[in-house]
Amino acid sequence: MHPSPLHGTAASNPAAHAVGPLLRDWRQRRRLSQMELALDAGISPRHLSFIETGRSRPSPQVLLALAERLSVPLRERNTLLLTTGYAPHYPERPLETADMNPVREHLQRLLAAHEPYPGLVLDRYWNAVLVNEAARSLAGLIAPELSAPTLNVYRASLHPEGLARFTVNFDEWAAHLLHNLRRSIEASGDMALVELEREVLAYPGVRAALDASRPESGRPVLLVPCVLDLPLGRLSLFTTLTSFGTPRDVTLDELCVELFYPADEPTERALRALRP
Known part of the structure; x- marks a missing residue:
């Protein structure tokens, strides 16, 4: 009662x-x-x-x-x-602590198994906390200051000195990322994400991408690839996001895994050719 x-x-x-x-x-x-x-x-x-x-x-x-x-x-x-004056109910253990070793090892195995395709583990602000070699190779194409103190997916993707300069379908991909960021803000109410949104919207061409990418038919796009023109060739990649089911720890609740997959056969061949 x-x-x-x-x-x-x-x-x-x-x-x-x-x-x-x-x-x-x-x-x-x-x-x-x-x-x-x-x-x-x-x-x-x-x-x-x-x-x-x-x-x-x-x-x-x-x-x-x-x-x-x-x-x-x-x-x-x-x-x-x-x-309300009560003790917190959910623990928060940084991923680097000994208690989280099993989780970190599982995540590292997942990223290693995803090679030669890029994979990252992201925190609540979309900062990369773990990456595999394929993702590290892509990160090597962006300006060093965009990886300091840590690589952020939105900054790395939308900044003119980041992957934006290689992105063939920038308007479409930028709008896709911004819609994802807005959903994260609405779900969490986190003001740090609001500040991140404000920052990336100030990058050249980003705000205009929202209007330029709207389909005239009004029908939603089922799958938005990221198309990159790189020294190794043109890559077309789509992504999936995976989170932990029913986490009881704050850190786990805020982690997600972003895995990139080839959207066509030329991309798959190009990525597999890079594997030792």
């Missing part, structure tokens, strides 16, 4: 004032009504209304149930708990 909505009033629990607007923001971002969210989370709409307006302090169980229904990233779930 859930606690009364009046349990822990705003006056006695100032944290209730802080968490309410955060939850309301996540609910509105997911385009859910109070009724829909409350019923899905197993609480009354009145209780949810009291939580959002700061009149009631939710228990950790209620808070996590709401966050689960709203698909709140694990890092932000910890923030909700801390804001």
Whole structure:
């Protein structure tokens, strides 16, 4: 049985004032009504209304149930708990720690098995934390400053001193990347990603690519390749993104694997020819 909505009033629990607007923001971002969210989370709409307006302090169980229904990233779930005065629920272990050795080894094996095609492990900001040799070869074509302190997929792909200068279908590929970045922002609400979007939109030709790439028919493009004119020849590549299923660690929740595949036979032959 859930606690009364009046349990822990705003006056006695100032944290209730802080968490309410955060939850309301996540609910509105997911385009859910109070009724829909409350019923899905197993609480009354009145209780949810009291939580959002700061009149009631939710228990950790209620808070996590709401966050689960709203698909709140694990890092932000910890923030909700801390804001309400509770301890964080999800651990965060850097990939370099001993506890994460098995995960890192699995990822390295995955990238090695993907050779001679490029593969990268990315963090929440699309920074490369692990790469295979094929991806490292592509990274060698961009200006060194774009790899410092770490290689970021959006900067490396859209900056004029990055892969943009080799990209034959730049407008189409840039628009594809920007739509992905916008989806990441909407899913996470991360202001650092908003700043990254603002940065790359200021690169020459990037903002114009959004309008230039819209198909006149209005029909969605099923598969967008990245077509590169490189010294070894023309490469046409498509990508897949893979994330961990039901992670219970913040670091794992934020990692994804991007694997590039040849979109045609000439690309496959060119990449296989590079393999020792």
